[in-house]
Amino acid sequence: MTERETRTLRVLTGTFAAALLAAAGMMILPDGSASAEVNSSAAATAGCGKTPTLRDGTYTIQSGGQARTYILRLPSTYTNTQAHRLVVGLHWLNGSANDVVGNGFYGLQQRSGNSAIFIAPQGLDAGWANTGGRDVTLIDDILRVVENDLCVDTSRRFALGFSYGGAMSYALACARPTVFRAVAPIAGANLSGCSPASQPVAYFGIHGIRDSVLNVSMGRSIRDTFVRLNGCTAHNPPEPASGSGTHITTAYPGCRAGYPVQWAAFDGDHVPLPVDRNASSSWVSGEVWQFFSQFGGGTTPSDPASPSPSSPSASASSGPAPGGAACRVTSTVNAWNNGLTADITVTNTGSSPLTGWTLAFTLPSGQTITNGWNATYAPTSGRVTATNVGYNASLPPGGSVSLGFQATHTGNAGAPSTYGLNGSPCTSG
Numbered sequence: 001m002t003e004r005e006t007r008t009l010r011v012l013t014g015t016f017a018a019a020l021l022a023a024a025g026m027m028i029l030p031d032g033s034a035s036a037e038v039n040s041s042a043a044a045t046a047g048c049g050k051t052p053t054l055r056d057g058t059y060t061i062q063s064g065g066q067a068r069t070y071i072l073r074l075p076s077t078y079t080n081t082q083a084h085r086l087v088v089g090l091h092w093l094n095g096s097a098n099d100v101v102g103n104g105f106y107g108l109q110q111r112s113g114n115s116a117i118f119i120a121p122q123g124l125d126a127g128w129a130n131t132g133g134r135d136v137t138l139i140d141d142i143l144r145v146v147e148n149d150l151c152v153d154t155s156r157r158f159a160l161g162f163s164y165g166g167a168m169s170y171a172l173a174c175a176r177p178t179v180f181r182a183v184a185p186i187a188g189a190n191l192s193g194c195s196p197a198s199q200p201v202a203y204f205g206i207h208g209i210r211d212s213v214l215n216v217s218m219g220r221s222i223r224d225t226f227v228r229l230n231g232c233t234a235h236n237p238p239e240p241a242s243g244s245g246t247h248i249t250t251a252y253p254g255c256r257a258g259y260p261v262q263w264a265a266f267d268g269d270h271v272p273l274p275v276d277r278n279a280s281s282s283w284v285s286g287e288v289w290q291f292f293s294q295f296g297g298g299t300t301p302s303d304p305a306s307p308s309p310s311s312p313s314a315s316a317s318s319g320p321a322p323g324g325a326a327c328r329v330t331s332t333v334n335a336w337n338n339g340l341t342a343d344i345t346v347t348n349t350g351s352s353p354l355t356g357w358t359l360a361f362t363l364p365s366g367q368t369i370t371n372g373w374n375a376t377y378a379p380t381s382g383r384v385t386a387t388n389v390g391y392n393a394s395l396p397p398g399g400s401v402s403l404g405f406q407a408t409h410t411g412n413a414g415a416p417s418t419y420g421l422n423g424s425p426c427t428s429g
Contacts, residue, residue, distance in 0.1 A: 043155040044083040045147035052080060054149045058097075063141040064134045070121040070142050071097045073105075074150070075114035077352075083153035085116035085292070086146075088139060088180075090128065090161030090168045092272070097122040106160055106186070106272060107285025108292075110356040113422045117150060128161075128168035130192040135168060136175045143179070158292045160184035162272035163214065167191035170222045173201040181295050184288045187211055187270055189218035200230040200259040204291045206266070206284060209239055213270035223263055227252060230259040239265035245277025249287060249379040262291055264378075279376050279389070286358040286387030287378055293423030326350040327421040329359075329428050335413035340367075343404040344386075346395075346421060354395040359386045359403070360420040366410030374403035384416070 058071050075084065089105040091097060097120035104110050105118045112118075121138060128135050139159075146152070157180050159169040166188025173183040174194035182202035203226035207219030216239075227234055233254035240246045247266035255261055264287060268274045273282035328347045333340055346359055359375070361384055368381045375386035392401050419426035 043153055045150070045152045045154060047080065047147055047149045048083060048151035049080055050149065050151075052078070052149050054146065059145075061138075061141055061145060063138045066124075066134075068122065068124075068138050068141075069097065070119055071101050072146065073101065073109065073118040073120075075112070075116065077114045078117075078150075080151045083151050085112070085156040085158065086143075086152045087112075087116050087118050087292075088157070088159040088169075088172070089118060089120045090159065090165030091120070091123065091126075092161070092163035092165050094126045095162075095165070096126065100161075100165075103273070104285075106162070106288070107282065107356075108160070108289050111285050111289035111358065111422065113352070113354065115423075117146070117152060119146065123164070123168070128164045128171070128192045130168065130171055133175070133193075133195070135192065136171060139172060139176070154179075156181055156292075156295055158182050158184070160186065160288060161188070162186040163188065163270065164191060166219075167222075170194060170225075173203065173226065177201045182292055184291065185219070185222065186272055186284065187214055187219065188222055189214045190222055194222070194225065197225055197229065200256055201226060202259050202261075202291070202295065203230065204262040204264070204288060206264045206288075208266050208268040208270060208274065210242060210268060211270045216265065220263075223261065226259075227261050230261050231256040232261050237263050237265070240267045242267060247274065247276060247283060247378065251379075251382070258295075260291075276376065281376070281387070281390060283376050283378050283387060285356075286376075286385050289423070290358055290360055290385045326424060327419070327426040329361075329419045329421075329426045331415045331428070333413060333415045335409070338408055338410070339406065340409055340413045341404060341406050342415065343402065344416070345400055345402050346419075346426070347400040348395045348397055348421075349427075351397055353397060353399075354393075354422065356393050357388050357395055357401075357422055359426075360384065360418075361386070361416035362418045363407070363416055364409070364412040364414045366412050367407045368409075369405045369407045372403070372405035374401070377405060 056073055058069055060067050060069050087108055089100040091100050100120040109118055159172050159180050161169045166185030169183045169185045170188050171192035172180055174197040177199035184204040186206045205219055205223040207216045209216050232252035237250035238248050240248050244267045247264055249264040252261040266274045273284050275282050326349045328349050331342055331344045333342050363381055363384055369377050377384055377386050386403055395401055
């Protein structure tokens with residue numbers, strides 16, 4: 001790390017450590033240590049409790065001696081008393097921050113349920129060469145400004161991007177592992193550098209097996225950096241056959257607690273939001289949001305020993321995520337020999353309407369989904385995410401949606417369990 005990067009990181013670290021929520025009873029002693037009365041699980045910024053000056057819009061910032069720009073999007077329900085997730089969305093080569101805003105930050109803005117602040121920086125020359133670490137420094141500078149004004153949960157910062165943006169999100173994971181909790185490069189490669197790559201970061205790589213721009217081997221290579229750093233068991237995860245029109249998502253086994261690695265390979269070319277055959281919408285936003293939202297507030301990425309879900313199959317959190325939906329789920333299973341069907345009804349018991357939803361649940365061991373209806377399902381076993389289709393995306397308060405699937409089993413024909421809607425646990429019954 002350069003001397004300049006070290007100074008920048010020190011400033012950021014000091015800012016983050018000094019950011020406290022008075023409502024949580026937090027206090028820093030004169031020597032910089034936390035008092036015994038401090039809630040050590042909180043991780044909020046100096047903007048908490050402040051009347052914000054930042055609003056939705058495009059902003060100019062001086063970084064590295066140059067004028068740089070970024071677009072900011074706040075939740076419609078933003079409050080300075082709640083620490084929000086923060087998502088950095090990075091554009092592709094010859095793309096722009098406006099393009100990222102236009103696709104809803106790769107679909108995550110709709111998924112977030114007003115629980116996240118979104119930032120779309122603009123790259124120089126419409127790319128992310130990151131020469132001399134200039135683009136990492138840009139992100140540092142943006143975070144410093146935004147978090148001094150807005151209330152952010154520093155333990156839940158995320159980054160994602162497509163193509164060159166995927167490469168930049170990989171570079172952020174390498175260079176700022178104590179800043180970003182998880183990243184999701186889509187069709188990425190090592191184009192923006194990777195320095196120093198010495199600490200774990202939760203990682204979800206997505207790549208097309210027929211990518212004609214950045215070969216899938218490039219995506220596998222950057223994925224394997226974090227397979228190694230996160231202590232996962234190295235292996236070659238399954239990938240779909242060419243012409244199948246499907247995708248396969250695999251969670252690596254053996255990863256360090258709190259630092260999962262997930263890999264989704266799809267039958268397709270160089271596209272940011274692939275769609276499975278016969279599906280009406282992409283599965284990417286649902287799976288990425290599920291991956292990000294498994295991380296509860298208060299577990300900072302600088303402490304690999306902190307307890308945290310070790311994989312997407314772990315429970316998302318002990319309570320509702322900020323802005324997430326409350327829900328109730330009922331299910332019935334009809335089983336025979338080695339097969340079954342499951343019918344699920346989800347009711348939005350929260351006070352806010354949903355204009356897009358994902359229902360996560362855990363299948364009993366030995367069950368594998370073979371087909372489904374009224375949602376798209378991935379992966380087909382273990383911790384599964386069901387994502388709405390176009391005609392049932394809206395779920396008003398008190399409203400319900402029905403979905404279901406057919407599956408094979410090896411003897412355990414029990415119902416799914418541990419339901420979660422848009423990152424918040426559901427009650428069953």
